[in-house]
């Protein structure tokens with residue numbers, strides 16, 4: 684038993700140490716690069732982290748729209764929704780489905796997302812508006828978000844962190860790919876993976892926001908599923924994949 688405890692402690696130290704090093708690199712890289720990629724790292728409680736937005740409902744709507752869609756398309760749709768004066772919970776909840784579909788056309792899965800937006804908006808209205816909705820117990824808010832068709836764990840937790848300033852770390856598919864290549868493999872089970880990550884990072888809004896924003900950005904920019912651009916990646920000094928795959932056969936990873 685004692686042997687197992689000691690082994691667990693040393694595994695925890697290794698993972699915490701690796702995450703600390705990853706965070707140091709993300710912090711340095713993020714200072715120069717995040718803004719260019721649409722993340723406005725600023726005051727930990729600022730909403731602007733998320734694309735420079737200032738309204739938590741807009742952040743939530745764009746978090747729903749961005750799943751499997753490009754941020755550039757989402758930005759254009761948000762402008763269209765603003766100009767159409769529908770970007771508030773009551774108007775979206777009452778808008779005809781066809782109107783929402785037209786406004787968000789161009790977004791991947793726009794038909795099902797129009798239904799998600801309507802259900803989400805109705806939920807906020809039923810709870811008495813955004814402020815009342817987001818001021819409740821975390822578990823109640825999360826349960827409500829997950830009850831909306833089309834909102835899964837990752838979207839719910841992204842809304843909680845960036846629109847609600849709650850200490851919840853989203854585990855994105857993109858971030859998991861980077862982490863597993865670096866050498867920090869996470870279980871497939873979302874909640875277990877989240878528990879491990881949250882246990883490895885000190886509880887801080889700015890660290891959680893930085894960790895999510897920088898890993899998603901690095902995944903899109905460098906750590907692509909095929910032919911990752913390892914030579915340009917800021918995490919290569921720590922990365923097991925780079926060490927094993929690239930150094931042994933660099934031709935596998937050249938830019939296409």
Ligand code: SF4
Nearest residue numbers: 906911913916919922
């Ligand atoms: S070095 Fe390569 S494999 Fe490793 S995180 Fe960067 S892009 Fe991904």
